[in-house]
Amino acid sequence: MSDEPTSRHHREGSIEVDATVVERRAGRILVTNDDGIDSPGLRLLAVALAERFGDVLVAAPSSDLSGTGTGIGRYDPDVGVGLRRRDVDGVEAYALDGPPGLAVMAASLGAFGPAPELVVSGVNAGMNTGHSVVHSGTVGGALTAATFGGSGLAVSLDVDRVDEWPWATAVEVAVQATAWLLTAPAPSVLNVNVPGLPHDRLRGARWARLDRFGYFNLASADVQGEALTMEVTDRSSGLDPDCDTALCLDGWVTLTALTSVEHGPAPDVDAAEVVKLSAG
Secondary structure, three states: OOOOOOOOEEEOOEEEOOOOOOOEOOOOEEEEOOOOOOOHHHHHHHHHHHHHHOOEEEEEEOOOOOOOOOOOOOOOOOOOOOEEEEEEOOEEEEEEOOOHHHHHHHHHOOOOOOEOOEEEEEEEEOOOEOHHHHHOHHHHHHHHHHHOOOEEEEEEEOOOOOOOOOHHHHHHHHHHHHHHHOOOOOOOEEEEEEOOOOHHHOOEEEEOEOOOOOEEEEEOOOEOOEOOEEEEOOOOOOOOOOEHHHHHHOOEEEEEEEOOOOOOOOOOOOHHHHOOOOOO
16 A cells, blocks of 8 residues: 555546556445446445445446446546536445446546445346356446456346345345455455345355356336347356356355456467568
């Protein structure tokens, strides 16, 4: 952690960041999501984390921006990003006109004061499982934290087979996972999926590998009075009994360690041959 002050500009209505030196505050937690700042999952999560850990900040999209992955949206440095101060049941909060990846990036660059040690993204309304999590804004927020050297936790709740959404179950799981991640080496990223069950009916928790494709959902805004809602899966999803989709549907809390973008091994071929360039 640096003892030098963070260099930043921050005014109501926009974000401008000039962060050549950013202080990362140990124990600070940023809460975000892709369902929007008014989501009950985010509000319940933020309050529970603040009660347990104290130093909690919320920065989340002003509207539903599901399915945005790690994207930051269109950013015009001359205009900035729309920003409004909000109160989330006593927790300091900001609503941004942009996706969770942008919220995490801004916080990590010092737009809201010292950068967080941990980003907690959720609680998402619906599972985020399998390799399709690359499209999830919930998971994207957690992965963006790792890009800036912090840790991330994505928490999603299976709400498709329940009449009443058991937010409290997912929030309790998230609080416990947060405590663990704050002691783990950074950057660490966990994707957690919680069955839509009361806490006392959970079968337990399992480490799970990613499903071949998996499951996520997203919805578009109305266009001329019509809306497109997508529930994305494929026929092979959940067939592997040890994958995250199958285990969560079977009543287990699933935990999957994720990595951010890393380069892979180079193929055993000259690079010039790939693009047909003469050797220099």
